[in-house]
Amino acid sequence: MKTETLDRLRSKIVQIDAMPAIPVILRPLLRCLDQPVEDVDMNRIVELVSYDKSIAAQCIRMANSALFMRSSPADTVRGAVMSLGMWRVRDLLFSNSLSHVIPADRWVVDPVIFWKHSLGVALVCRKFAEMIDYPDPEKAYLAGLLHDIGMLVNCMVVPEEFRATLEKAAREQIPLDEAELATLGFTHCDTGRILAEAWKMPADIADAIELHHQIGDPDRGGPLVALVHLSDLLCRMRDLGYGYYEPRQIDFPNEPGWLYLSMKFPAMSGIDLARFTFALDEYAREVGDLVATVFAG
Amino acid sequence: MANESTLIHDEAATPESLADPAWIRIRDLIYQVSGIYQAENKFYLLVGRATRRMKVVGARTPREYLDCLTSRPNRDAEMRNLLNEITIGETCLFRSMPQIEALRRVIIPAVAEAKKKLSFTKLRFWSAGCSTGEESYTLAMLLMEETQGALKGWTFDVVATDLNDRSVAKAQEGVYNDYAVRNVPPEFMRKYFQKVGTEYRVTDDVKSHITFSRLNMLDDSKMLFMRGLDVIFCCNVLIYFDGKSKARTVQHFFNALLPNGYFFLGHSESLYGISEKFHLVHFPGATAYWKPAEGAAKAGTR
Numbered sequence: 001m002k003t004e005t006l007d008r009l010r011s012k013i014v015q016i017d018a019m020p021a022i023p024v025i026l027r028p029l030l031r032c033l034d035q036p037v038e039d040v041d042m043n044r045i046v047e048l049v050s051y052d053k054s055i056a057a058q059c060i061r062m063a064n065s066a067l068f069m070r071s072s073p074a075d076t077v078r079g080a081v082m083s084l085g086m087w088r089v090r091d092l093l094f095s096n097s098l099s100h101v102i103p104a105d106r107w108v109v110d111p112v113i114f115w116k117h118s119l120g121v122a123l124v125c126r127k128f129a130e131m132i133d134y135p136d137p138e139k140a141y142l143a144g145l146l147h148d149i150g151m152l153v154n155c156m157v158v159p160e161e162f163r164a165t166l167e168k169a170a171r172e173q174i175p176l177d178e179a180e181l182a183t184l185g186f187t188h189c190d191t192g193r194i195l196a197e198a199w200k201m202p203a204d205i206a207d208a209i210e211l212h213h214q215i216g217d218p219d220r221g222g223p224l225v226a227l228v229h230l231s232d233l234l235c236r237m238r239d240l241g242y243g244y245y246e247p248r249q250i251d252f253p254n255e256p257g258w259l260y261l262s263m264k265f266p267a268m269s270g271i272d273l274a275r276f277t278f279a280l281d282e283y284a285r286e287v288g289d290l291v292a293t294v295f296a297g
Numbered sequence: 298m299a300n301e302s303t304l305i306h307d308e309a310a311t312p313e314s315l316a317d318p319a320w321i322r323i324r325d326l327i328y329q330v331s332g333i334y335q336a337e338n339k340f341y342l343l344v345g346r347a348t349r350r351m352k353v354v355g356a357r358t359p360r361e362y363l364d365c366l367t368s369r370p371n372r373d374a375e376m377r378n379l380l381n382e383i384t385i386g387e388t389c390l391f392r393s394m395p396q397i398e399a400l401r402r403v404i405i406p407a408v409a410e411a412k413k414k415l416s417f418t419k420l421r422f423w424s425a426g427c428s429t430g431e432e433s434y435t436l437a438m439l440l441m442e443e444t445q446g447a448l449k450g451w452t453f454d455v456v457a458t459d460l461n462d463r464s465v466a467k468a469q470e471g472v473y474n475d476y477a478v479r480n481v482p483p484e485f486m487r488k489y490f491q492k493v494g495t496e497y498r499v500t501d502d503v504k505s506h507i508t509f510s511r512l513n514m515l516d517d518s519k520m521l522f523m524r525g526l527d528v529i530f531c532c533n534v535l536i537y538f539d540g541k542s543k544a545r546t547v548q549h550f551f552n553a554l555l556p557n558g559y560f561f562l563g564h565s566e567s568l569y570g571i572s573e574k575f576h577l578v579h580f581p582g583a584t585a586y587w588k589p590a591e592g593a594a595k596a597g598t599r
Contacts (some may be wrong), residue, residue, distance in 0.1 A: 249580055252577070253576065274569065
C-alpha cells in the first residue's frame, strides 16, 4: 500500500479514537517471551496469571479439564500453572488478553472463528519454526497469533463496511484480503501494520502482519513473513480458516515463501509435508480447547 | 482388499492406555511402512483397533505388541493384520466429503477447462482397487451430476478394477445396505438408487458408465495399457505393498495420468518417500498428488 494512503488511514484511525489499546499484561508477557523457555521465571508467570481473576479462573478450569488427566484437582493458580506447563499458560494469557482488545459488542468477525484461526496459525508457526531450526520459535508463535489483528481495527473503524466485506468474501468464496481491496480499498494487513506500530511491536512482527498475504518479494519481510504466510495457508486448508470453503489448490513446495525458506534453512528439505499436514489436525483439538476455555470465562 | 461395510465396535480406549509412549512408536512404524498417519486426535481409533490384535496375539502391553511388529518372525504378517484392522470399514459411498468437494469445486472445473482448450470433451476416471464398488459409483454419480450441469455435452467413463474376483462381482451388482449409503446426499439417493427390500440398488444409468474388471496392479504388462486418465483413486491398497512394488505401481499411475491429472489416496494415507514426480497439493481438508503439465506456471497464492 502507498505511504500516503497508509498515512491517511492512520490519521483516520487516530482521529476517531478507535485504536484498540494494548492489553495491560501484554508487555510483561512479551518480555517473558524474549528469553528461552527454561529461563522464564515461573513465579513471574504465576504473578501475571493472578493479576487477572478471570484468567486465573480459566487456568484452574483448564488444568482440571479432562485433557490433563490430573489425579487430584488443581485448586491454586500455582498448581494450575505447573500442571498446564509454560506454553499453554502463555497461550491462554495471550488469547485471553487479546480477546478483550475490543469490546464484546464491537466484534464483526465471529470471535470463535477468529481466535481458532489466530491460535492455529500461532501453533503451526511455532512448530514449523522448530522443524526448520528457525532461531526464535516463540517470536514465530507471536507473529502467528497477531497476524490478523488488523481485523479488530477494521471492526472498530469501519464496522458496517467490514461486515459487508466478510459477507462478500464468504459468498464469493474469495480470500478476505481480495474482498477488502475491492470494497474498502485497504486490507486488515494495512490496519494491522498501523496497530503494530502503535503498540511498538518488533519490526519483523509488524512486517509479518503487513505482508502475510503479499509475499511478492520474500527478502523484504524475511523468514518470519514466509512462516506466517505458509502457516496461514496451511490452517486455511485444514479446517482452521475463516469459516467458509475456499475452492483452491495450493502447491506448497512451489509457493514463493516455501522456496525462500528452502534457500535459508537446510532443514526445509527434510520436512515430510504429508505427515506435517496430517499432524495439523492435532492442533484443531488443542485450539478448540483453548478457545472454549477463553470463551467460557 | 475388500472391506466389509459393517458397523465397527471399537475397543474402548481409556486415557491411561492412550498415554503409553509405545503407541507413538507403533503409530510412527505404521507410517513408515504404509504411509498411513493417525493424528493424536484419532489415536483412540488406532489404540482401539490395535488392542483387538493384541488380544489375538496375546500381547499384554503396547510395548510387547510393538515387539510383535518389529522383531518376531511373523512381523510382516502381523503388520498386514493390523493394517487390515485400521482400514476396516473405510469403504462406503461418499466416504470423504473434502475429497469430493475438491473434485467438484476445483479439480473437475480445472481439468475440464484445460481439456476444452484442446477440444476434448470427455473425462476418464479410474478407481484402482475398487473393492466392492462404493468409490466407483460415487465417482460416476458425481460425474453424472457434472455432465448434466456445468459440463453439459461432455461424456465420461469410470474404470474400476480390483484384484479380487468376488469383490468385482459384488461391485457389479451395485447393491448396498443402509450403512454403506449413510453419507449419500438425499438428492443422490433419489436420483441414483432404487430401494430393493431393505437394500439399495444403483440405477442402470449409473452402471452404464462404469467398466468393472479384475486387474493385478503388480502385473506390469496390464498396467502399461492403462492410459489417458484424468483422475485416479487408489485408497488403502498401496499400504500392503513393499517399497519397491509401491514405487513401481505409483510410476504406472503417473504414466497413466494425462498432464494436469490427479492421484488420490485414502484420506489419512500418503506416498511416504516416493512422490518425487508428483506434487503433493492441498485442498480444503484434502490432499492429492498432481501431475503438472509440462512448463506449468508456478504461480504463488495468497
